Amino acid sequence: MITADEEMTTTMTSPATDWPRTDTAHVPYSVFTDLALFELEQDRVFRGPTWNYVGLEAEVSAPGDYLSSSIGTTPVVLTRDRDGRLHVLVNRCAHRGAPVVREARGNSSLLKCLYHDWSYGLDGRLKGVPFRKGVNGCPGYDECVQLGAMGMRPLRTEALNGLVFATFGDAAPTLEDYLGAALGHITRVFDGRALQVLGYLRQRVQANWKLYFENTKDPYHASLLHHFHSTFGLYRSTMRGDVCATGTGVAAIVAHGGTDEDRKQVYENGEISSYDKAHHLQAPGLLDAEWEYGDHITTSIHTIFPSVVTQQIANTLATRRLVPLGVDSFELRWTFVGYAGDSAELRQRRLHQANLIGPSGYISLEDTEVLEVLQRAISDGTDDRSLVAMGGDGVEVDRPVEGLISENAIRAFWQTWRDLMEV
Amino acid sequence: MKTAPSPARLERALYARLLVEEALHAYGDNLDRGDLEAWASMFAPTSSYRLVPRENAELGLPIALMDCPTKEWIDDRATSILHASVYSPHNYRHLYGTLLVRETAEDRATAQSTYAVYRTATDGDTELLSVGTVDAEMLLGADAPIARMTVTYDTIRVPGVLVFPL
Numbered sequence: 001m002i003t004a005d006e007e008m009t010t011t012m013t014s015p016a017t018d019w020p021r022t023d024t025a026h027v028p029y030s031v032f033t034d035l036a037l038f039e040l041e042q043d044r045v046f047r048g049p050t051w052n053y054v055g056l057e058a059e060v061s062a063p064g065d066y067l068s069s070s071i072g073t074t075p076v077v078l079t080r081d082r083d084g085r086l087h088v089l090v091n092r093c094a095h096r097g098a099p100v101v102r103e104a105r106g107n108s109s110l111l112k113c114l115y116h117d118w119s120y121g122l123d124g125r126l127k128g129v130p131f132r133k134g135v136n137g138c139p140g141y142d143e144c145v146q147l148g149a150m151g152m153r154p155l156r157t158e159a160l161n162g163l164v165f166a167t168f169g170d171a172a173p174t175l176e177d178y179l180g181a182a183l184g185h186i187t188r189v190f191d192g193r194a195l196q197v198l199g200y201l202r203q204r205v206q207a208n209w210k211l212y213f214e215n216t217k218d219p220y221h222a223s224l225l226h227h228f229h230s231t232f233g234l235y236r237s238t239m240r241g242d243v244c245a246t247g248t249g250v251a252a253i254v255a256h257g258g259t260d261e262d263r264k265q266v267y268e269n270g271e272i273s274s275y276d277k278a279h280h281l282q283a284p285g286l287l288d289a290e291w292e293y294g295d296h297i298t299t300s301i302h303t304i305f306p307s308v309v310t311q312q313i314a315n316t317l318a319t320r321r322l323v324p325l326g327v328d329s330f331e332l333r334w335t336f337v338g339y340a341g342d343s344a345e346l347r348q349r350r351l352h353q354a355n356l357i358g359p360s361g362y363i364s365l366e367d368t369e370v371l372e373v374l375q376r377a378i379s380d381g382t383d384d385r386s387l388v389a390m391g392g393d394g395v396e397v398d399r400p401v402e403g404l405i406s407e408n409a410i411r412a413f414w415q416t417w418r419d420l421m422e423v
Numbered sequence: 424m425k426t427a428p429s430p431a432r433l434e435r436a437l438y439a440r441l442l443v444e445e446a447l448h449a450y451g452d453n454l455d456r457g458d459l460e461a462w463a464s465m466f467a468p469t470s471s472y473r474l475v476p477r478e479n480a481e482l483g484l485p486i487a488l489m490d491c492p493t494k495e496w497i498d499d500r501a502t503s504i505l506h507a508s509v510y511s512p513h514n515y516r517h518l519y520g521t522l523l524v525r526e527t528a529e530d531r532a533t534a535q536s537t538y539a540v541y542r543t544a545t546d547g548d549t550e551l552l553s554v555g556t557v558d559a560e561m562l563l564g565a566d567a568p569i570a571r572m573t574v575t576y577d578t579i580r581v582p583g584v585l586v587f588p589l
Contacts, residue, residue: 104478197484198484198485198486199476199479199482199484199486200476200478200479200486200579201476201486201488201581202476202579202580202581203580203581203582203583203584203585204580204581204582204583205583206583225509227507227508228503228507228508280502281499282495282496282498282499282502283493283495283496283498283499285496286499331580336486351485351486351487351490352492352496354486354487354490355489355490355491355496355500358488359488359581359583359585360474360488360584360585360586362503362507362508365508365510365584365585365586366508366509366510368583368584369510369511369583369584372583372584373511
């Protein structure tokens with residue numbers, strides 16, 4: 001018999017009353033619509049033992065630089081101090097909760113709160129408190145108030161080849177261990193060469209943030225939803241590729257392009273598939289990618305749960321930071337990069353190929369579309385569930401599995417989420 | 424008060440303005456009717472179109488939301504949307520603010536205006552999609568009068584997906 005306490009717990013924090021841990025092939029849609037679960041995720045996922053991307057070293061390249069960011073719905077700020085060290089601080093004044101940093105980015109030796117001018121060092125330590133000792137008969141702060149121990153809370157921070165991550169989870173593994181079997185794919189692209197920010201694109205998607213992870217961990221849909229793919233030899237599901245998921249919710253999906261001869265064939269045809277007639281691209285530049293890594297990988301997508309998707313698609317390199325805004329709303333912040341040493345020609349390729357991705361991207365725009373219509377279709381309070389059984393119903397982690405028609409990475413993601421959420 | 428221009432000068436300036444106004448009206452109207460081929464056909468053989476977030480413009484960063492450096496890229500954007508993109512039907516409605524026209528040569532002028540584009544979905548709700556500025560170079564009297572169109576949008580958190588150009 002379920003006691004009153006147990007019943008409360010079930011209805012308030014559980015996505016379904018009958019979702020056994022052994023069922024890895026179904027997901028109740030309430031996980032995308034339940035407000036209580038969204039709030040619990042802030043605590044158990046975003047402030048749990050997870051590494052969250054906050055920005056690039058290149059965005060805070062000079063001492064004194066700071067960048068506003070977030071982890072889940074918690075505002076944070078990334079700083080570089082006078083000695084060149086990076087800090088990620090919770091962006092909240094220790095006094096009465098105002099944000100200390102209100103601009104998107106800037107440079108300063110002190111971070112000052114607008115409300116009472118409390119000021120902090122770039123490491124978050126409280127440096128100045130006006131009228132601390134009182135004035136004109138006002139006594140100031142009592143001596144037993146430990147102002148010296150106060151500050152903007154610093155988070156455990158690690159940088160990997162220019163990507164900066166932070167965690168609330170002091171017991172979380174190292175960043176490298178967290179990235180696990182996906183690490184090599186990430187460091188193939190973010191290989192330690194200095195990065196240069198080429199620009200930002202942002203969009204708000206009316207869908208639950210976890211739908212974006214399902215979408216980017218899903219190579220099955222790529223050639224079917226994105227009709228653009230089939231033309232350019234950028235991606236076909238019959239191409240050689242593999243999916244590597246980890247036990248921490250991270251995954252890498254990699255697709256190998258054909259030989260130069262195959263690509264030349266596709267380039268010469270230049271057809272866009274449609275149901276009625278063939279169309280041609282007039283400008284060849286979009287197809288004209290360079291093999292810059294000494295291999296023929298055209299697509300390398302790294303879904304770093306719970307905060308970012310990093311990618312190489314042809315010659316476009318980007319981080320897509322996922323910012324949850326509400327249970328049915330998230331923002332995607334795209335940061336496009338190149339390497340500081342890129343030739344003018346390669347840089348130009350990156351800029352032009354950016355037409356493929358982003359909020360208007362030829363191969364990205366359908367993702368936004370499908371997630372928004374999907375969110376609406378599951379918002380009726382149903383207790384239906386999805387089927388995530390392509391390629392099997394088990395979960396394979398820590399080794400690459402060949403084949404791009406697979407939902408294994410999605411199943412692995414749900415397993416991690418359920419572990420963290422305890423549901 | 425400044426001295427009024429001579430009648431001839433004024434006539435030329437007004438005629439240039441008239442041509443630019445008509446072109447800008449047609450531009451917005453083509454997009455509002457979803458006629459991407461007509462939109463593309465307004466661009467001269469040597470022309471470009473860029474749709475840029477204000478943030479990148481202010482930071483001097485080169486990434487654009489849509490980057491069409493030549494007429495061929497403009498045509499490809501139209502072709503791709505018409506024949507290779509999947510999206511829910513919707514309508515744009517362009518509203519342009521006060522227009523500033525400056526003649527730069529006998530048959531050329533720059534045009535600057537503010538804009539707002541509203542988007543109406545199939546459910547019939549209209550939302551504000553984007554506000555910003557347009558900055559164009561026009562070839563006065565040409566059939567394809569746009570030599571350059573740069574649209575800089577303030578609404579940098581794009582609501583959903585932006586399918587058609589602005």
